Amino acid sequence: MFHYFLRRLSGRAGRMRATLCLAAALLVFASGALAAEPLKVVYPDYWPFFTRNDQGVMTGFFYDIVHEALERLGIESTWRTYPWSRCQALVRDGEADAMITVPTAERLVYAATHDDPFYLKQLKVFTTVDHPKLAEIRAIRSIDDIHRLALVVVTYHGNGWNDKYIRSRGIKTYDSPLLKNVWLMLANHRGDIAIEWPLAAWPLIKDGGVAGRIVETDVSLEAMPFHLLISRACPCADLLPEFNEVIKRMQAEGRIDDIIGKYVVRQ
Numbered sequence: 001m002f003h004y005f006l007r008r009l010s011g012r013a014g015r016m017r018a019t020l021c022l023a024a025a026l027l028v029f030a031s032g033a034l035a036a037e038p039l040k041v042v043y044p045d046y047w048p049f050f051t052r053n054d055q056g057v058m059t060g061f062f063y064d065i066v067h068e069a070l071e072r073l074g075i076e077s078t079w080r081t082y083p084w085s086r087c088q089a090l091v092r093d094g095e096a097d098a099m100i101t102v103p104t105a106e107r108l109v110y111a112a113t114h115d116d117p118f119y120l121k122q123l124k125v126f127t128t129v130d131h132p133k134l135a136e137i138r139a140i141r142s143i144d145d146i147h148r149l150a151l152v153v154v155t156y157h158g159n160g161w162n163d164k165y166i167r168s169r170g171i172k173t174y175d176s177p178l179l180k181n182v183w184l185m186l187a188n189h190r191g192d193i194a195i196e197w198p199l200a201a202w203p204l205i206k207d208g209g210v211a212g213r214i215v216e217t218d219v220s221l222e223a224m225p226f227h228l229l230i231s232r233a234c235p236c237a238d239l240l241p242e243f244n245e246v247i248k249r250m251q252a253e254g255r256i257d258d259i260i261g262k263y264v265v266r267q
Contacts, residue, residue: 038076039236041066042096044084046179047203048263050100052081062100064259065118066228069246073239083177085158097234102224104160112237114244117225118256123161125219126194126201128187129212137193140219146193147171154182154191161224162195180204187213195221199264 043050043063050060058067058079070077077098082090090096092110103113127137136149146153147169155162157175167173174191176182183201186194187210194201198216205211230237250256 038078039070039230039234040097041077041079042082042087042090042099043079044087044179045081046200048200050079050081061260061263062119062226064262065247065250065256066100068255068259069118069228069243069250072246073242075236075239083158084156084179085177088158091229091231094231094233096231097236098228098230100226100228102160103227103229104164107160107229110232111229112232112240113227113229114240114247116244116247117227118247118251119226119260120223121197121226122223123195123221124198124201125217125221126186126196126214127192127217128189129215131192133192134215138217138219140217143169143171143221149192151192154185154194156182165222166195180208183208183210183214186210197224 045051046060048060049062050058053059063079067077067079080096087096087099088101088107091099099111101107125137125140127134131137133149133151137151140146140149143165146166150172152172152174153162153166154174154176155166156179157177159175162173174185176185182194182196183205185191187208201216202211205214228240228243230240247256
């Protein structure tokens, strides 16, 4: 009887150990699967930063730079396009992991970033060829001049730079839900100026059929520093210091200049 009881106990203990081992193995497998999940990056379709070509392949120099830097760290990524305000909401709400933008105090509440920008976007002032204040606009030297001239700025919804440096100064701003419509609004005198990056602006201006009605001035305003922002809830946020080092190496190697050069030549 006593030996029978020991055999039963031993059998139950063995089954319990087997169950615990199986549970531990499943936990290890699950954690490994989570770690292997690609970084979910969201972006607004905006050539030449990021877009898909006719074959559905991701292209654009922001994509090329960040994708390569992530690959050097062994991080896979997936890229999905949404309107810009939706991109920010998805990262804020934890439904997406990352986006590429200018760090602002509001964005840094829910996302982390790295120290050094991987690209500085120089902004130029655009207006219409028949604007009554064209001479004064060409003479702008600072944002103070925009305020003094009581100019209305046309931009796109979710432009954090505009919110920080233009709208916050009390300068009247009209927002378009789509970036491409900024130029239609400007051409139709819905505002006085737009402040944008020429390399991306001119293809949209030409596509909108308003190239003959808009002029790019020589006025250059502050450059916009672009970073990768990762949700603070995402484990990959811990790798941002390493990402920063990779970016610095790519800059030192001339790799980032090479990537940008492909798109500048194409323009």
